[in-house]
Amino acid sequence: MSLQHRNVINLILLERFGKVIADVGDIIFQNPSSLYNIVKSADIRISKVKEALSVLIKYNLVTFKLNVDSSAAIYMLNLKNVLLMLRFPKFINLIKTKFDETYEVLVEEILLKGCVTASELIIKVAKRLQEQKTVNILLQELKDNFNSLVTAKYVTRLSTQVTKAEELYLLPNLDLKQILTVLNGENETLSDAGIYWTINSDRFHQDLRDQLIVNSVSNKFDDNMGELIRLLLQQMYVRTDPWVSSSNPIPILEVKDIVKKRNTHPQLATFFEQYVNILEQDATGIIRKVGEASGGSFQVEIKHIFTQLTWEAVEEIVNEKFDSKASRIFRLVKLRHYIEPEQIQNLVMIPAKEVKRILYMLLEENFLVVNELKRSATSLGPSKSFTLFHIRLSQVVRTMLELCYKTLYNIMTRRCHEKYLNKRLIDKKHRVDTITHGMRVQGISGDSVLDIEEMITPPENEILERIGKMMKKLSLTELEIDETLFLLEMYLKYE
Amino acid sequence: MQKEDAALGEDNVFNDDVIIELAKSKPNGISNIDIKNEIPDVLPEIWTKSINKLLKSGTLELFKDKGTLLYKYKDPSTKTEVKGSDNEEKVVYKIIEEAGNKGIWIRDIRFKSNLNMTQLNKVLKSLETKKYIKAVKSVAASKKKVYMLYNLEPDSSVTGGAWYQDQDFESEFVDVLNQQCYRFLEGKRDAAIKLGGGPLMCRNRSYVTATDVHKFISELGISKVQLSVDDIESILYTVVLDNKAERTVNPNGEYLYRAINPFLKSPGIVRTTCGICPIVERCGDAGLINPKSCKYLTEWLND
Numbered sequence: 124m125s126l127q128h129r130n131v132i133n134l135i136l137l138e139r140f141g142k143v144i145a146d147v148g149d150i151i152f153q154n155p156s157s158l159y160n161i162v163k164s165a166d167i168r169i170s171k172v173k174e175a176l177s178v179l180i181k182y183n184l185v186t187f188k189l190n191v192d193s194s195a196a197i198y199m200l201n202l203k204n205v206l207l208m209l210r211f212p213k214f215i216n217l218i219k220t221k222f223d224e225t226y227e228v229l230v231e232e233i234l235l236k237g238c239v240t241a242s243e244l245i246i247k248v249a250k251r252l253q254e255q256k257t258v259n260i261l262l263q264e265l266k267d268n269f270n271s272l273v274t275a276k277y278v279t280r281l282s283t284q285v286t287k288a289e290e291l292y293l294l295p296n297l298d299l300k301q302i303l304t305v306l307n308g309e310n311e312t313l314s315d316a317g318i319y320w321t322i323n324s325d326r327f328h329q330d331l332r333d334q335l336i337v338n339s340v341s342n343k344f345d346d347n348m349g350e351l352i353r354l355l356l357q358q359m360y361v362r363t364d365p366w367v368s369s370s371n372p373i374p375i376l377e378v379k380d381i382v383k384k385r386n387t388h389p390q391l392a393t394f395f396e397q398y399v400n401i402l403e404q405d406a407t408g409i410i411r412k413v414g415e416a417s418g419g420s421f422q423v424e425i426k427h428i429f430t431q432l433t434w435e436a437v438e439e440i441v442n443e444k445f446d447s448k449a450s451r452i453f454r455l456v457k458l459r460h461y462i463e464p465e466q467i468q469n470l471v472m473i474p475a476k477e478v479k480r481i482l483y484m485l486l487e488e489n490f491l492v493v494n495e496l497k498r499s500a501t502s503l504g505p506s507k508s509f510t511l512f513h514i515r516l517s518q519v520v521r522t523m524l525e526l527c528y529k530t531l532y533n534i535m536t537r538r539c540h541e542k543y544l545n546k547r548l549i550d551k552k553h554r555v556d557t558i559t560h561g562m563r564v565q566g567i568s569g570d571s572v573l574d575i576e577e578m579i580t581p582p583e584n585e586i587l588e589r590i591g592k593m594m595k596k597l598s599l600t601e602l603e604i605d606e607t608l609f610l611l612e613m614y615l616k617y618e
Numbered sequence: 619m620q621k622e623d624a625a626l627g628e629d630n631v632f633n634d635d636v637i638i639e640l641a642k643s644k645p646n647g648i649s650n651i652d653i654k655n656e657i658p659d660v661l662p663e664i665w666t667k668s669i670n671k672l673l674k675s676g677t678l679e680l681f682k683d684k685g686t687l688l689y690k691y692k693d694p695s696t697k698t699e700v701k702g703s704d705n706e707e708k709v710v711y712k713i714i715e716e717a718g719n720k721g722i723w724i725r726d727i728r729f730k731s732n733l734n735m736t737q738l739n740k741v742l743k744s745l746e747t748k749k750y751i752k753a754v755k756s757v758a759a760s761k762k763k764v765y766m767l768y769n770l771e772p773d774s775s776v777t778g779g780a781w782y783q784d785q786d787f788e789s790e791f792v793d794v795l796n797q798q799c800y801r802f803l804e805g806k807r808d809a810a811i812k813l814g815g816g817p818l819m820c821r822n823r824s825y826v827t828a829t830d831v832h833k834f835i836s837e838l839g840i841s842k843v844q845l846s847v848d849d850i851e852s853i854l855y856t857v858v859l860d861n862k863a864e865r866t867v868n869p870n871g872e873y874l875y876r877a878i879n880p881f882l883k884s885p886g887i888v889r890t891t892c893g894i895c896p897i898v899e900r901c902g903d904a905g906l907i908n909p910k911s912c913k914y915l916t917e918w919l920n921d
């Protein structure tokens with residue numbers, strides 16, 4: 124846990140929850156503490172700290188346990204979940220592409236709330252979508268969709284110490300009549316009060332992981348191969364736990380039948396065996412043949428895939444951060460595992476001086492390590508020891524993680540700063556928008572609305588437009604950095 | 619390639635003798651033109667190979683006469699004769715001779731000859747002035763000299779081969795070749811895709827050998843020096859190291875190359891300035907280098 128990590132966490136909390144919560148978060152980031160200690164070191168009123176903690180707990184960002192002598196609860200920050208908030212847009216998008224809008228809104232509301240009871244969730248979403256459908260149909264649809272989100276494990280019961288494993292995906296007992304009455308503004312205790320639901324990030328990660336694999340394979344080979352690996356993954360789930368490092372054997376005929384039936388990829392259907400062959404023979408070792416019976420069965424080597432992808436990402440980072448000569452050297456060291464500097468020069472075909480400079484640079488930035496081997500004393504010859512270069516991937520990955528955190532922090536800082544610099548103008552625009560919106564709702568239009576709108580001068584509009592573009596670019600970049608983070612996390616998960 | 623090698627080998631044996639005979643017949647030396655006239659039906663690539671071999675073994679000596687190169691036959695019995703030299707010179711000469719055209723550096727001569735440094739220096743000087751030996755700068759380490767017999771052509775490990783011009787590595791030349799080799803592989807792959815057929819056929823059609831690439835590069839005429847297939851093999855390996863090609867071995871033990879695509883588009887982190895920033899270590903909240911006023915970021919934002 125580094126300074127970079129701490130900075131990013133702090134900034135995320137600050138942006139989403141404000142200063143008090145960020146401060147409290149920072150204290151327990153450094154040291155899991157009791158309420159008393161937090162109050163003491165934060166210099167914030169106890170009621171405020173309590174409030175902050177309860178918000179953090181509700182969003183599953185803080186966990187607690189009893190201290191050793193059971194006298195007080197110790198609060199800890201759940202770092203993973205804080206960072207996860209950056210990934211929420213991707214979660215929402217995933218649901219949107221996989222299902223439809225009602226699902227999307229359901230997931231979005233859960234993410235906004237942190238955790239929520241099923242009835243409350245349905246009420247909330249129904250209010251948002253009311254205008255599109257008749258209420259009765261809508262409520263039934265929402266109930267069904269919520270249930271399928273639970274069945275597919277995208278949503279899970281918020282677990283406490285007393286929750287049993289089998290309860291996690293047990294469908295709630297929902298009374299739609301009750302919900303309707305509450306929706307109409309009356310008070311009633313809902314049938315599922317006290318049972319809270321939250322999203323199951325593991326399930327989302329599983330989808331994102333599969334998506335990444337399919338996209339990567341499509342990039343490297345073609346769309347047909349992408350489809351093949353997609354179906355292999357799909358069939359993998361029939362017999363295999365989602366997070367094991369290599370799948371149980373999958374009978375290939377099963378996949379072939381699906382390809383034939385679906386008929387979306389005629390090329391794949393015609394040359395099915397060839398595609399399987401190519402994938403199996405490929406140096407990347409994505410799948411492995413483990414049985415000959417009935418057309419053969421194959422294992423998907425998921426851990427191996429992520430090692431490969433991570434190597435490639437790291438190589439690409441070396442390529443961009445330094446240059447193509449550096450990535451060439453880096454790849455040679457990877458292929459040879461251990462290599463002497465003299466050997467490098469001939470194989471990479473780069474002048475000796477340049478090779479030395481690059482090696483030094485890579486060493487300096489922790490991409491390489493050196494092993495000194497002492498030659499046995501008896502052997503003659505000028506050098507008494509020799510140097511071997513080597514790469515420790517897990518160390519490089521950690522360096523990369525740090526770089527990601529730092530970059531995220533910088534990008535977010537810049538975004539906040541630009542907002543701050545233009546705060547007055549942005550606020551003004553907000554006010555104007557609110558007023559004109561209000562007028563339109565009241566049915567006022569024409570010149571009076573225009574007058575208000577013109578309070579923002581053309582040059583101001585230009586600036587606003589520029590800022591808008593900038594914010595978009597910065598937010599998009601944050602998502603892209605998170606993609607790299609995701610890949611590195613996957614690597615570490617399988618390590 | 620094995621088959622070819624064998625064929626070359628036979629020719630070699632045949633030619634060595636032919637050339638020795640030729641040289642013997644003309645005690646004043648034979649020129650390249652002489653050889654061409656005498657054996658017009660043998661390809662120059664083949665006989666230059668055996669000339670080089672004979673020069674290395676010391677059977678032929680190289681002379682320059684009015685701008686033309688002449689090869690002279692040297693009787694093996696007189697080969698090691700060092701006229702007008704004392705014993706020490708003979709010993710050192712012998713050591714250097716054994717080292718062949720790879721040369722030997724002074725430290726190793728000292729080890730083997732048991733002479734002290736002053737003595738050895740004197741002997742080497744004397745041999746050098748008599749033009750029995752010469753010192754050649756090695757590309758392996760700058761400032762390191764190796765000694766070899768005067769009339770030997772230094773080995774490519776000393777001169778660096780095609781990639782060196784006066785001890786300077788020709789980076790740009792290598793870069794151009796690297797690009798051209800990749801271009802060739804890419805062209806092969808695209809052509810294979812266009813031809814259609816199954817994916818297996820497509821893949822197999824996109825494989826090439828270094829010999830194929832060698833032919834392409836020779837025809838391009840971008841190289842002023844004669845490149846060997848091995849030279850191309852080296853270049854192709856750099857394409858592999860650039861993750862743009864893969865290398866496999868066919869049943870004949872020959873390397874096959876094929877253009878490949880990467881798994882990933884460039885990772886998100888390198889699409890930002892901070893991910894590739896050279897001063898990221900010095901960048902912080904306080905201080906002159908900070909994300910709020912960073913001009914790299916500003917430029918990138920205004921892109």
Ligand code: SF4
Pocket residue numbers: 533891892893895896897898901902907908909910912913914915
């Ligand atoms: S903010 Fe600027 S100086 Fe700092 S790391 Fe990013 S690009 Fe480099």
